[in-house]
Amino acid sequence: MVHWLRFLSWDHFRSSGNRVRNRLNDEIENLLPRRATPIPPAIPAIEVTKVAQRLKYLIEETIPVELEESRITRPHSAVVTKKVIQLAKEAGGEEHKACVVFCLLVCKKWFQRHALLELWDAGLHDVQATACEVIAKALIESEDDLDYLFQEVLLKRYSIICGQEETHPSNAVERAVDLHALRIISSSGYQKCVSYLWRGWLIQSEADPTVFIPYENKVDTNYWTHFNPNRMRAPVYQNWVQMSMSILFLALYTVAINSINPKGDLDVIEGLLYIFTLGFICDELSKIWKAGRYYIGFWNIFNVTLYSLLTVSFVMRMVALGHPPSGDPDLKRYKFNQLSYNFLAFSAPMFWIRLLLFLDTFRFFGAMLVVLKVMMKESLIFFALLVVVAVGFLQAFVGMDNIDETKTATKFILQAMANAVMQSPDFSGFENFAPPFGITLYYFFTFVIMVCK
Template sequence: MSSLPVTQDDYNAASFKAPTPRQVLRVALNLKFLIDKVIPIDYDINQVTCQHSRILNHQVIQLTREACGGNRNDKESLRKYQSVLLFALLKVSGWYNELSVKELHNTELYKLRSIAAQHLCKIIIEFEENVDLHYLFLQMLLHRYSMNENDVDSEPLSVVELAADMHATIVIGSSGFQRCISWLWRGWIIQAPDEPTTFVRDATISSMSFKDHFSPERIKTPKYQNILQISFSILFLILYTLVVNEKDSTHVEPFDLAEVIFYCFTLGNLIDEAVKIYYIGFAYLAFWNVFNDTLYTIIGVSFVLRVVSLGLVSTKYSAESWDMLSYRILSCAAPFVWSRLLLYLESVQFVGLMLVVLKFMMTESIVFFVMLLLIMIGFLQGFIGLDASDGNIEIAGPIMRNLVMTVVGAGGFDTFKSFAPPYAAILWYFYCFIVTVILLNILIALYSNAYQKVVENASDEYMALMCEKTLRFIRAPDEYVFVPPLNIIELALKPLEYIISEKNSDRLTHFIMCAIYSPTLLIVAILEVRTAKRIQYNRMTKLQDDANESDEVWDLTDGFVDNGSNLFFDENNDGIHDTRVKNSRALKKQIEAERADPHFPVSPEWHKKVKKSVQPVQEGFQTGVGWELFDLYNQAETRYKKSENKVDELTQAVNELVTLVKELKMKQE
């Protein structure tokens, strides 16, 4: 029995009540005490993070669960408090990260403890994945919890959000975590409409009715929003190409259709950026946001100049001059427009990894540019001082230009040939040596280090990137999703909210969304109906919803037969029937082929030998001695038990002998 909210309809009936922030704090303090004792010294990291570690052994994992408290005789009580276990472990990991910065003499120990906390998260996630997947997803990973920190309750966060913010790749890389992200990405789990701290399963995913999936609500799905963004980005690129490369006259021409649509696209994206900055604040600003804002600024300046060229504003320059300047500025946006595609293609693993490498490189290069700036300012001041020594500052501009060009290898000594000899030459050669020999090699080393960090942990870094991308769509979900530039339509509908009733406004918005998204929703509905058949089949066979997605060679009973028929009708169980027929036929043929030769099948003893040849990994993990020493431990344990039995037998014999002696004495008396 579980109190999990499964869908939106039965969420209100769920009796789950989250632990209070003070209770969450106590759980975190208990876990910190445990990890402090379990990791007293700086162990080798592989001893802590390896599978079936002897340090994070079975007993430690059990103590980790018990740190949450609760009534051991009440399963619901245990689940209530253990639901915050992952959240508390990540908080403790964050504490250790802070301590590693504050107490540098123990930084390695604190980093190891932080990793240990994350590894415990991974172990628990992978265990719960095989016990209760929905409890793991809805209560442990996605429910938003708050902790009391210095008498102030923190902002509610889920484990998924906290792990992404901390860049906890160990946790993000666990299989259960990735399945949760996959379900969020597909829209199988959505945020409860009336409860911002809770997520529920979408009831429509298993419906085989076409009309249930032909709904604008499905556009909230991160996967479909991403596809729409990619489509609009490609269309934006095509429009930009038409606007820039189709100009074939020196005369000023009015806006054509391509230009109007192109500038509408830009306006929609500008509105989207402005709204997000308004609601989120400057914390929203990141590399790609600044990149996009720079692009939109260039296009905006070009648009203003284009308007001026049409004579709407009188100036002393000719319209042709303004028009030419407008197109030249717009042409400078080409690298930004093409590079912008990378942002929306980051879900492709190769592109995503390259973007992660780029991000790390940009972060590492901050040190280089700070050092370069300080050195350039110092040498610039020296050169200007030499120039001003005769009372006149004459070549400050060429000096600054030469210093900058030296960084890219295009500097020269010509500027300093007849300038304050020999002091200018000494300063110049000294500057060249520092920049070209020292600083540029430091930059190369930093870039190499950044690349190596990402490549060594490529899979986890890509999974972390996809986690962040998924969260961008669901962290602050809109009631109605209008993907830019369609948000211009949403903006146009805003005034109607003050004129008509809320109910009619919702109906109108729903109708408009159905109209503009109808091509997308048609494809979505067809695909989701086919997926719903497989989900229904999985539930009939007591499997998880994401089972049987592929037909593996080594499993004759997996996979799903989808003939694609009857998509527009509710009763369409053909795929389920065909899958059962396929599986039974495959098993029958395999058995017949194996029985064709009576000497072909292996004997039952072969399976027993295989089981005996397996190393005692699980037993070694539970005892804490490791599989390498378990046989020795088992022998010692067996001998100890035998010796105890012999001691017990000897003690019993001595007691019997004493009793007999007493009886003989009594008889003699």
């Protein structure tokens, strides 16, 4: 830590008494708040673990044998009765009742793990895991105090003892997403909590980021009251800013691709486009650096591909600028400039597809993206199976072509098979190819493709 009095050689002012000492203490004090030790959880991890064990015992006694899942999930179930739900609610007592929903999610994870390790009782453990979700959903929807439900039940972070060590603190909202507990996620209280977080009506405390507090001005109808830089922490405004930047990024690209510079000069629009690209690249790298490999997904790979094409376009433009504009016998400046624009134009579909990343916050686009994701997954499975089938037919056609020890029709075979896959078969080319086996095999290949589709 720099001592400014020493740095400026003002040590002789130390003799002036307490005023100088107080000034020195102010200078060496941290400007930003810092916690030397983490704030302990509201409920000790050992107590949370005890509550989870009580709930596990309760569910095992309630469902000792394998049952049909419908008997657990139906309304007014004869297995998960109101008395069972009340016993689960009282498992933490009056002091630790807020962690019951979190402990039910812990029990769900335990049962799911038992289902993987004990395959002979996998059906029983799956039903017990489902019962954890049903009870947790009933407890969430029966809570009338929303402030208590949001701040203590769903958003308060708890830890358990695992292997004589405390686990990383997490809350019920995070656990439900990690465990894909759709019944809990679809409950009204959970959805309302997520909606409050999304709109910024529940914000993180400045003293402790693990604590969420209500936004005090959420009912104020004055616009300027909400026009606060701190409100940028609300996900809804972050999403709008990201969408605005993406639309501006697309607008810059549209202007750049429609205003060609034949001389290879870099105008202001293209300069801004490449500056935006650099900013997006730094943003992706910082997130990967902080979150690690778990952050990498489909959209990250998609964005990296887009940014790579733009980077190549920029490099080609810089190479073009390195050649003189005139007196070049090989026209290298023109060739590299044309290559740069080709890379820029090639990335146009990816610019528009990139908007889908931000449109999924709207219900219609979100549902369509889920459908599209399933369709793409099934298409990949189909093409993976198709490759195995096509290799067999390809080997047969190449074998027929290789009978005279000269492979002269390989290109024709590949093109004909590709046309059949694209539902545009050409049978006329196989009339003179190893008759009658060639045309018969090609008919059979086309029939297999039609059946598969």
